[in-house]
Structures are given as structure tokens and as C-alpha cells.
Amino acid sequence: MNKRRILSVLVAFVISVNTVLAGITEIMTASVAVASGVRAVVTPGNSLVQESHVNIPYLNNRNAFTREPPNYYKITNIYNKKGGFVKEINRFKPVRRRRSRGYSFKTEMLLPVDRDRNYDRRIRNLQAGVLVDNRYYYTLSINGTGANRGRVIRYDYRALSKMKLNIRRRSSDLRKAHSLKLYNDNAGKNGNNKKKRTKRQRRLARYIKIGPEIPTGHGQTLSYNPATKQLWILLDNETSFGVELYRESTVIQQICAKTLKPEKALRFSCETPDGRILLPGRVMTFDKNGAAYTAIRSSAGAVTIFRLDIKDNKVTVTTMQKMRYGASIKRLQCLSYNAYNNKMYLVGDDSIAYFPLDKLGSLKPADISYINYNSKREFQSLTFDSKGYAYLLVIMTPELLKSTNVLI
Numbered sequence: 001m002n003k004r005r006i007l008s009v010l011v012a013f014v015i016s017v018n019t020v021l022a023g024i025t026e027i028m029t030a031s032v033a034v035a036s037g038v039r040a041v042v043t044p045g046n047s048l049v050q051e052s053h054v055n056i057p058y059l060n061n062r063n064a065f066t067r068e069p070p071n072y073y074k075i076t077n078i079y080n081k082k083g084g085f086v087k088e089i090n091r092f093k094p095v096r097r098r099r100s101r102g103y104s105f106k107t108e109m110l111l112p113v114d115r116d117r118n119y120d121r122r123i124r125n126l127q128a129g130v131l132v133d134n135r136y137y138y139t140l141s142i143n144g145t146g147a148n149r150g151r152v153i154r155y156d157y158r159a160l161s162k163m164k165l166n167i168r169r170r171s172s173d174l175r176k177a178h179s180l181k182l183y184n185d186n187a188g189k190n191g192n193n194k195k196k197r198t199k200r201q202r203r204l205a206r207y208i209k210i211g212p213e214i215p216t217g218h219g220q221t222l223s224y225n226p227a228t229k230q231l232w233i234l235l236d237n238e239t240s241f242g243v244e245l246y247r248e249s250t251v252i253q254q255i256c257a258k259t260l261k262p263e264k265a266l267r268f269s270c271e272t273p274d275g276r277i278l279l280p281g282r283v284m285t286f287d288k289n290g291a292a293y294t295a296i297r298s299s300a301g302a303v304t305i306f307r308l309d310i311k312d313n314k315v316t317v318t319t320m321q322k323m324r325y326g327a328s329i330k331r332l333q334c335l336s337y338n339a340y341n342n343k344m345y346l347v348g349d350d351s352i353a354y355f356p357l358d359k360l361g362s363l364k365p366a367d368i369s370y371i372n373y374n375s376k377r378e379f380q381s382l383t384f385d386s387k388g389y390a391y392l393l394v395i396m397t398p399e400l401l402k403s404t405n406v407l408i
Contacts, residue, residue, distance in 0.1 A: 034215060034235075034251055034253060034262065034265040034267075035214050035215055035253065035261065035262040035265070038253070038262045038263065038264065038265050039265070040251055040265040040266065040267040041264070041265070041266050041267065041313045042249075042266075042267045042268070043266060043267065043268040043269075043313075043314045043315050045269075046269060046270065046271050047268040047269060047270055047314075047315050047316055047317045048270040048271060048272065048278060048280070048317045048318075048319070049316060049317065049318045049319070056319050056321075056322055057320075057321050057322065057361050057362060057363070058321075058322045058323075058324060059321065059322065059323045059324065059363045059364070059365070060324045087168045087169070087171045087172050088107070088110075088168075088171070089106070089107045089166065089167070089168050089171060090105075090106070090107045090375070090399070090401065091104070091105065091106050091107075092104065092105040092106075092373050092375050092377075092392070092401065093105075093373070094371050094372060094373060095372050095373060095374045096370075096371075096372040097369075097370060097371045097372065098369060098370040099366070099368070099369040099370070100354075100369035100370065100371055100407065101405075101407070102371040102407075103352070103371060103390050103392075103403040103404075103405060103407065104403060104404045104405060105390070105392050105401035105402065105403055105404070106166065106401060106402060106404055107166055107171065107399055107400075107401050108161070108165070108166050108391070108399075108400045108401055108402040109160060109161075109165040109166060109171070109174055109399065109400050110165070110171050110172060110174060110175055110397065110398070110399045111123075111126065111139070111155075111174070111175075111393075111397075111398040111399055111400060112174060112175045112178035112179065112208070112398075113126075113175070113397055113398050114178075114179070114182060122182060123141050123151075123153060123178070123210065123398075124141045124142065124143060124144070124150070125141060125142050125143075125144065125150075125219075125395070126139050126140065126141055126380060126393060126395055126398045127139075127140050127141070127142050127150075127216075127218065127219030127220045127222075127380055127381075128140045128219055128220050128221065128222035128223075128334070128380065128381045128393070129222075129380065129381040129383055129391070129393040129400065130222060130223055130224045130231075130381070130383045131157060131383045131384070131385055131391055132224050132231075132257070134157075134158065134385050134386055135156070135157065135158045136154050136155065136156060136157060136158075136257070137154070137155040137157040137383075137391070137400065138152060138153070138154050138155075138222065138224070138231060138257075139152070139153045139155070139222075139381075139393065140152055140153070140216060140219045140220075140222040140233070141153055141219075142216055142218065142219040143213070145218075145238070146238055148215060148216060148217055148218070148235070148237045148238065149213055149214065149215055149216055150213065150214070150216040150219055151210055151211045151212065151213055151214065151216075151260070152211040152214070152222070152231070152255055152260040153208065153209070153210050153211065153260075154208070154209040154211070154257075154260060155207060155208055156207040156208075159207050160174065160204070160207050163200075163203075163204060166402075173200065173201070173204060174204055174208075176201065177197070177200070177201040177202075177203075177204035177205045178204075178205060178208055180195055180197050180201055180205070181197070181201075181202075181205040183195060184197070209260065210260075211259070211260025211261060212260070212261060214255075214261065214262055215235055215251075215253070215262070216233060216235070217233065217234065217235040217236040217237050217238070218236050218237075218238050218282065219233075220236075220282060220283050220284075220333065220334060220380070220381070221233050221234035221235075221236060221281065221282070221283060221284040221294070222255075222284075223284045223285050223286055223292070224286060225286040225290050225292070226286065226288055226290070226339070227286070227288065227289055227290030228290055229257075230254050230255075230257075231254065231255040231256075231257055232252055232253065232254055232255065232284070232286075232292070233252070233253050233255060233262075234250065234251075234252045234280075234281055234284050234294060235250065235251040235252070235253065236250075236279060236281065236282050248269060248277060249267050249268060249269045250267070250268055250269070250270065250279060250280060251265050251266065251267050252265070252266050252268075252308070252310070252315065253265040253266075264313075266310065266313060266314075266315050268314075268315040268317070270317050279296065280294050280296070280306045280308070280317050281294020281295055281296050281306060281308075281335075282294075282295070282296050282297070282332065283295050283296075283332060283333070283334050283335040284308075284335060285335045285336050285337045285344070286337065287337050287339070287357060288337075288339045288342075290310075291307055291308070291309060292307070292308035292309075292310060293305060293306065293307055293308070293320070293335060293337070293344065294306045294308060294335065295332060295335045295346070296332075297329070297331075297332040301324070301330075302322055302323060302324045303322070303323045303329065303332060303346065304319065304321070304322045304323075305319075305320045305321045305322075305323075305335075305360065306318060306319055306320060307320050320360050320361050321360055321361055321363055323363070329346045329347065329348030329351055329353060330348050330349075330351065331348045331349050332346065332347075332348055333347050333348055333349065333378070333379050333380055333381070334346075334347035334379070334380065334381045334382050335347070336381070336382040336383060336384070337357065337384075338354075338384040338388060338390075339384070339386070340384060340386070340387065340388030340406070341388060341407060341408055342356060342357050342358065343355060343356055343357060344356075344357045344360065345382055347379055347381070347382045348379065349377075349378055349379050350372060350373040350374060350375055350376070350377070350379065351370070351371070351372055351373070351379075352370070352371040352379075352382065353368055353369065353370050353371075354368070354369050354407075355367045355368045355369070375394070377394040377395070377396065378394060378395050378396055379392065379393075379394055380393045380394060380395055381393040387406065388406040388407070388408075389402060389403050389406055390402070390403040390407075391403075
């Protein structure tokens with residue numbers, strides 16, 4: 001390669017790098033967008049309750065165990081060959097546990113997923129799930145890593161649970177019913193003729209409601225406040241590489257449970273004593289009294305848990321606990337609360353750790369229980385019904401599993 005050619009290649013490379021850096025700078029300094037037509041109410045000043053690092057309770061627990069996330073996730077058998085219409089009924093049992101007998105899970109229903117990119121309102125990458133009043137199961141489908149947009153999906157769980165979707169010969173019915181409805185809804189646009197549907201397929205499709213596209217962040221913060229009966233999402237926007245964006249402000253938005261659209265947004269800022277802008281969470285849950293809890297895991301492996309108090313359209317953030325070393329989940333996917341036993345759950349891939357909520361802020365190693373699995377599936381969300389049964393959302397392919405037992 002001659003010198004002129006080398007010089008031109010170097011110039012092109014420098015220009016491309018500068019373009020990327022400029023784009024990153026623009027993204028990093030932009031404000032978090034809210035849904036069209038929704039005005040964000042701003043909490044003035046610093047929402048983070050100022051605490052010195054000395055006063056933040058730390059938990060060091062080198063002897064705890066959690067599973068390392070796999071380098072790959074297991075896609076269920078013959079999924080690609082069957083286009084998602086598999087009939088697998090899975091069972092997950094603990095392979096290791098400490099201070100817990102663990103949850104055993106069984107497939108409750110295989111959830112729809114759409115692979116045709118030409119469809120409107122398709123269900124894609126599920127990131128969160130929450131069961132509300134033992135009736136509706138809400139999930140959040142995002143458009144892809146870094147898109148920061150997606151849709152809230154509502155399943156009538158009470159009705160679907162009566163349709164025998166947890167037996168092998170009927171397990172793929174919900175996926176087929178949704179797929180046919182979506183095909184027919186898009187038939188005119190794509191120049192296709194509509195397909196016939198059975199009575200059961202039409203009935204199943206009625207139990208799924210897909211909301212409009214809205215700002216979502218990464219999507220693992222969808223949660224329900226039982227005290228106010230409201231759905232909320234913390235917009236933890238990220239880059240296309242899956243790295244969270246630390247912006248000058250954070251937005252938390254309330255979602256209407258009927259329309260599945262944002263109806264209110266609150267904007268607040270968190271600044272640490274040393275002047276750093278803080279994103280106060282990548283996962284979120286509410287306790288029975290209406291206090292929100294969020295958590296974030298650092299690159300060094302420490303998990304920090306915050307409490308968010310939302311009152312009169314203002315947000316106050318308090319640092320509750322930091323967990324170091326083995327006390328934390330390796331890849332934090334979900335933060336959940338179980339009102340039945342008043343315990344908080346940290347969920348990672350094939351790992352669950354939990355502890356009494358009233359000990360948050362003064363946790364000791366003996367307060368934390370651990371459960372490990374060997375499913376090689378990506379654990380996305382954990383939620384509970386009023387009787388204490390756990391519902392686990394896993395993906396590749398998406399399915400909802402229900403525990404066969406309750407933990408006190």
C-alpha cells in the first residue's frame with residue numbers, strides 16, 4: 001500500500017472516530033425524552049439526600065455464593081425450527097441454596113414473540129414483568145439495546161390461567177393465537193389475505209393488549225405501586241452497547257394501566273457529595289406502603305440500593321445500602337418485593353438472593369438467603385401474587401414460570 005493510500009485511510013479513520021465521539025457527546029449531554037404530550041414535572045435542586053460515604057451502610061460478604069452468568073443463553077429446543085411454536089414445559093429446581101429451601105418453578109405459559117419485522121405492534125425483547133392484583137400481568141417489550149423505546153403489554157392472567165396453557169398439547173396456543181391476530185391485523189398493509197382463526201384462538205387473542213410505542217429506557221424498571229395502584233417506569237436510558245447514560249436528570253413516568261400510555265412524568269437530579277451525576281437505578285420495585293426501591297450494580301460488582309419517595313410530584317432519593325463482593329448478584333436483572341413475607345429479592349441469571357426488607361440498611365451476611373439454578377436461561381423478572389407464589393419471567397424464548405411452593 002503506497003503512502004497516499006495509507007494517508008487517505010488514516011484520514012477516513014480519524015473522521016469516523018470524531019463523528020462517533022460527537023454523536024456520543026450529543027447523546028450523553030441530551031435530556032431524557034418523555035412521551036409526546038406528557039409534561040415532566042421537575043423536582044428542583046438535588047433529590048439525593050446528602051450522606052457521607054462513612055454513613056452509607058456497607059455489606060462485605062466474601063463467603064456468599066451466586067452464579068456467574070453464562071457466556072451464552074440456552075435457546076429452548078427446536079425453537080428456531082418451529083418458529084417459536086414449541087410445546088416445551090420446563091421445570092427449574094434449585095441446584096444450590098443457602099438459608100433457603102428455594103423455589104421450584106414450572107412453566108405457566110409460553111409468551112408470544114414476533115420475529116417478522118414488518119409487523120406493527122409486535123412483541124420483541126421482554127425485559128420486565130409484574131403481576132397486579134392477581135389479575136393482570138404486565139410486561140415491557142423493548143425495540144432493542146440502546147433504542148430506549150418499547151411497549152407495555154397487558155395479559156389477562158386470570159383468564160389465561162384457566163385456558164390450560166401449562167399442559168404440553170396446549171402450551172403453544174397463546175403464541176399461535178397472537179401470531180394469527182398480528183398477521184391478520186397487518187394483512188392489508190402487506191397485501192396478504194387474512195387467515196381463519198378458531199374460536200379458542202380469537203378468545204386467547206382478546207386477553208392480550210399491546211400498548212403504543214413509548215420511552216422506556218432499558219425496560220427493567222417497570223413496577224407497580226400497590227398503595228396508589230399505579231404503574232411506573234424509571235427511564236434508565238442506555239447506549240447501543242448497553243451502557244447506561246449518566247445525564248443531568250432522571251425521569252420516572254407513570255403509566256396508565258388501561259391505555260398503557262404515560263400519563264405523568266417526574267424529572268429529578270441526583271448529585272453525589274463529590275459532584276458526580278448519579279443514575280439511581282437500573283431495576284425498581286415498590287413495597288406495600290408505596291415506597292420505591294431501585295438498585296444499580298457497578299462495574300466492580302458492588303450493588304447499591306436506593307429508596308425513592310414520591311410525594312406531591314416530588315422525588316427524594318436516599319441511599320439505603322451498598323453490597324460488596326459475593327453479597328451481590330453477578331448480573332443484576334431484577335429487584336422485587338414480596339408482600340407475603342416482606343422480603344426483597346435481587347435476581348440475576350440463574351440466581352436469586354433475598355433478605356428481610358426491614359433489615360435493609362443494617363444487613364449482615366446471615367440475613368441473606370441464596371438460590372442457584374442451572375437453566376442457562378436469562379432471568380428477567382420476578383413477581384409475586386397475594387399468596388406468596390413467585391412468577392419468573394425468562395427469555396429465549398419468553399415464558400412465564402410459576403413456583404410450586406411458597407417461602408416464608
